[in-house]
Amino acid sequence: MINFCLDQERCNKCGACAMDCPASIIEIQADFPRVFPYNEESCYQCEHCLAICPTAAISILDINPQTDCLPLKGMLPSPEQMEALVRGRRSSRHYQKKNVEKETVDWLLEMTAHAPTGVNSRSQMFTLVDDMEVMDKIRQEAMAGLKATIASGNLPEKFQYFAQIAEAWENGIDTIFRGAPHMLIISSPEDAPCPEADPFIALSYFELCAATKNIGTLWCGLAKYTLFDILPELGRKIGVPENHKSVYIMLFGKTKLKYARTVQRKNRAINRVRL
Structure with a gap:
């Protein structure tokens, strides 16, 4: 059992979970996503549905999106970092x-x-x-x-x-x-x-x-x-x-030693395909 659970009060019916499911096992029924039991064995257990839901409406594999996950907004390192x-x-x-x-x-x-x-x-x-x-x-x-x-x-x-x-x-x-x-x-x-x-x-x-x-x-x-x-x-x-x-x-x-700065590297072979 993958325990795909939906909080319908939180769900905004965007359909992103169904669109992003790599196994294509999430179906929209009456505007809400669901996974039928006969499709559960095809689940990759990737948790894409949980991760992409903007309102934290989806729980899967007994993972609570509000307490078990980190929010991404404001948490990612900058390009410079x-x-x-x-x-x-x-x-x-x-x-x-x-x-x-x-x-x-x-x-x-x-x-x-x-x-x-x-x-x-x-x-x-x-x-x-x-x-x-x-x-x-x-x-x-x-x-x-x-x-x-x-x-x-x-x-x-x-x-x-x-x-x-x-x-x-x-x-x-x-x-x-x-x-x-x-x-x-x-x-x-x-x-x-x-x-x-x-x-x-x-x-x-x-x-x-x-x-x-x-x-x-x-x-x-x-x-x-x-x-x-x-x-x-x-x-x-x-x-x-x-x-x-x-x-x-x-x-x-x-380590015994600490590095103080970055070094310089260049790609020596880049094949840009033009057809």
């Missing part, structure tokens, strides 16, 4: 040796849950390392496994450069995990509608939200290669299901 956030985004490689507060991590995960997914499937798994002691154990086990793989001659050809990474580790340099206290792995099952895109979209949301809390982040391909290409048994030990083939990793934590 968004520009500063996007252009000010940096990859952080120097972290403090302390845990991020649980309340902050929980808020970031809650915000990341709002990232769009194919057909609103929301089938990703969020594998979180939120304790720096656990992160250190993963770091140590990964480097021990990497050294054993190199010693046995089983390091894949395309990852031969990891031999230099192992040497750097012996000299106290953590090239892979950068000393980060935390790690977020987002993965999607093979049968998800858009398994390749969903993890990256979610991590993009996480990254930008983290910046607003002064939390540094790093898209970490080296960690992904280590845990899921070179040492896949370690990736499974961490808890990522074997059928989750689309996987990416973000390191995060409180």
